[in-house]
Amino acid sequence: MVDTLIHFKLNLKTGFFKSEPYIVKVTDEALTFVRIRGKMRKSKKIIPCAEVKSIAILGRSSAELDVRTEKEVFIGTLQEPVDLIAISETLATVFGKKFLQR
Numbered sequence: 001m002v003d004t005l006i007h008f009k010l011n012l013k014t015g016f017f018k019s020e021p022y023i024v025k026v027t028d029e030a031l032t033f034v035r036i037r038g039k040m041r042k043s044k045k046i047i048p049c050a051e052v053k054s055i056a057i058l059g060r061s062s063a064e065l066d067v068r069t070e071k072e073v074f075i076g077t078l079q080e081p082v083d084l085i086a087i088s089e090t091l092a093t094v095f096g097k098k099f100l101q102r
């Protein structure tokens with residue numbers, strides 16, 4: 001079992017004007033998006049770290065997380081309260097040059 005380095009909440013964009021609340025768990029091996037509400041088929045998405053092409057935190061107030069793989073893009077707004085410093089440090093440690101903060 002892999003230890004979670006950090007977890008946080010975000011509203012993941014799931015449609016044109018739609019978003020859903022998720023918890024993001026970060027480990028050395030993967031990002032896991034778990035839907036907070038509902039028991040729908042796609043309530044959990046695991047992205048191996050090796051598949052992440054880039055990951056970024058954009059903005060400071062109402063900061064967004066942007067995760068890009070070869071096939072998909074995940075964008076979500078971080079929910080308050082959020083510790084941007086801890087999240088940024090963890091993502092920088094796990095993803096190195098793939099991580100960007102603007």
